[in-house]
Amino acid sequence: MKIAHISDTHFPHIIKESFDRTVEMINNSDVDFVIHTGDLVDRGYLREYEEAIKAFSMVKKPIIFVPGNHDGKNVGLKLFENLIGPLSGVKEGKDYVILYLNSVIPDMNEGRISNSSFLWLKEKLRKYIDKRIKIVSFHHHLVPVPNTGRERNVLFNSGDVIDILIKYGVNLVLSGHKHYPNIYQLEDLLIVNAGTMCSVKTRLGDKNSFNIIEIDDKIRVKTLRMDEIRERVYTRKKERIYNVESEKLFRIVQIAGTFIDETDIFNKKMFLNAFKKIEELNPDFIVHCGDIVNEGLIKNYALASKYFNLPIFFVPGPRDINYLGYNLFPKYFGLKERHITKKVAFKFLNSSQYDSDVGVVGRGQLNKIKQFSRNLSEFKIVVLHHNLLPIENTREKGLLEDAGDVLYELTRLKIDLVLTGHSSHPSARKIEDTLIVNANSLSCKKQRSLFGNSFNVIDVYKDFIYVSEIQSLSGSRHVLGIWKRK
Amino acid sequence: MKLFLNVEKARIPIKQFMTRGIMGIDKNETIKNACKKMIEFGISSLAVLENEKIVGFLTKKDIIDGIAKGFSVDEKIKKIMSKNLVFCDSSVPIEEVLNIMANFQVRHILIKEKGEFIGIFSLKDIIDLQKFNLETQISSD
Structure with missing residues (x-):
């Protein structure tokens, strides 16, 4: 399975060259689908949503849109639901499941997986416990991301979210929010943050980027900045029995x-x-x-x-x-x-x-x-x-x-x-x-x-x-x- | 044991409660050494290994039974270990796991995932949590 992971497009403040080039790369690739981890638009206005929809009609692969804090500005989540799709959902395949959910607190930069979303997530993780690949996605980052300045807006309850994701054996978390691509392996959970696909708001003078994630028995994450590619390969840890005779x-x-x-x-x-x-x-x-x-x-x-x-x-x-x-x-x-x-x-x-x-x-x-x-x-x-x-x-x-x-x-x-x-x-x-x-x-x-x-x-x-x-x-x-x- | 769990908790897979990782000891080690290691690691069971594969299971109870039967502490643990391994898959709900443990009359159960042993669950894990209520009362006196 191959996924293109894009994020933080912030319509209408886009660099058109980055957008067009990424769309072309996605259309010409063999990815199965695309996941957009939030901040589709910048202020939650109708005009911005209309512009984003028009632009994304160029993408020839199925897309899952996850809501971000900017999408929720000015009561934008209602528009998101009406024009883009549900705020949370399930995409199920033969041996995989993707659970995506809303982490937005309207008009705030901070995120939260609400009590009901948390219960929903738990219930779904229980239901799909036998799926070989379990992917969870929301906009806000789960652990602190480097090069992003003051670290004050991870999810309110990320400690609990991490706990449940690890205990249920989730393989991959896809998020955005901080406009800086980063990958961490936390126990057996791979935490992937995408940079911004095409927004002018980059950090450290960084370039726009997106990720291609390939999953078989290993997980390969390629971060494609406009003129460079970085790849990291992860396998789950095997060691489970420890000999007491160790010194x-x-x-x-x-x-x-x-x-x-x-x-x-x-x-x-x-x-x-x-x-x-x-x-x-x-x-x-x-x-x-x-x-x-x-x-x-x-x-x-x-x-x-x-x-x-x-x-x-x-x-x-x-x-x-x-x-x-x-x-x-x-x-x-x-x-x-x-x-x-x-x-x-x-x-x-x-x-x-x-x-x-x-x-x-x-x-x-x-x-x-x-x-x-x-x-x-x-x-x-x-x-x-x-x-x-x-x-x-x-x-x-x-x-x-x-x-x-x-x-x-x-x-x-x-x-x-x-x-x-x-x-x-x-x-x-x-x-x-x-x-x-x-x-x-x-x-x-x-x-x-x-x-x-x-x-x-x-x-x-x-x-x-x-x-x-x-x-x-x-x-x-x-x-x-x-x-x-x- | 059901008394300790509400209906909601009982449906949760054992994965949520188990300890990841299993401490193992070679089957040719002595009973005395196994006792020392249980104290060192603060645990009451060990997986018994042959060429790093689990071939048996040893609990405090097996040791007490063994000593009572007349085995010396210098004898090898393979003589007193349980050869029948009690295990279940990590996705089995805790309610069912407690039933399995009751049926086999064991206090520890090995947990498997994708055919490999990945962890262990002990009744003590639940009892420790329950003790808390009582201890809060004691300590506030």
């Missing part, structure tokens, strides 16, 4: 969100039980991913310093640096930059800004990560508070404002492990060759996991990484995942 290299205990203070938001019993268990586990390293105290006050810092008797690496969360915390954190916990041994190297980042939940790594620290990646340790770890990938059960507000670029660099540099501690929900996902693990709150009453307050244990073996979550209160352990090492 154990080291153990990390990852904690976050202790929220120490004198009020009952800090659950002392959880904290003490968790640390009893941590001592039993005898880790080589303990890493605290931030939000040590509830607020950055002297009394909280003084209290917290009595609670930590084991050697721990700390990075600050926004809670730690508000009020006086900005001055107190280095004094009480030290702001270590890195810890390097032959076996393992840690790079610690401060991603928190005071009086803001939004994190930032910034170009300075990003350059330091590049330097760090050149050290000769066998296993490289980057630690920060904020999330790089959306986390299930939370709105995507925990992301960094430069998550797109940071995620791109960390995966490009093949950092083995990234530890984060925002959003109070555990998560472990491998993106490209980098495993990203988020820790739940260890002892804060406000947490979001059904498993309860918890921390993570990350065991690195010669052949695989074994990540489990441990309940703070009872010490029960369950596996978050096992990943083969590269």
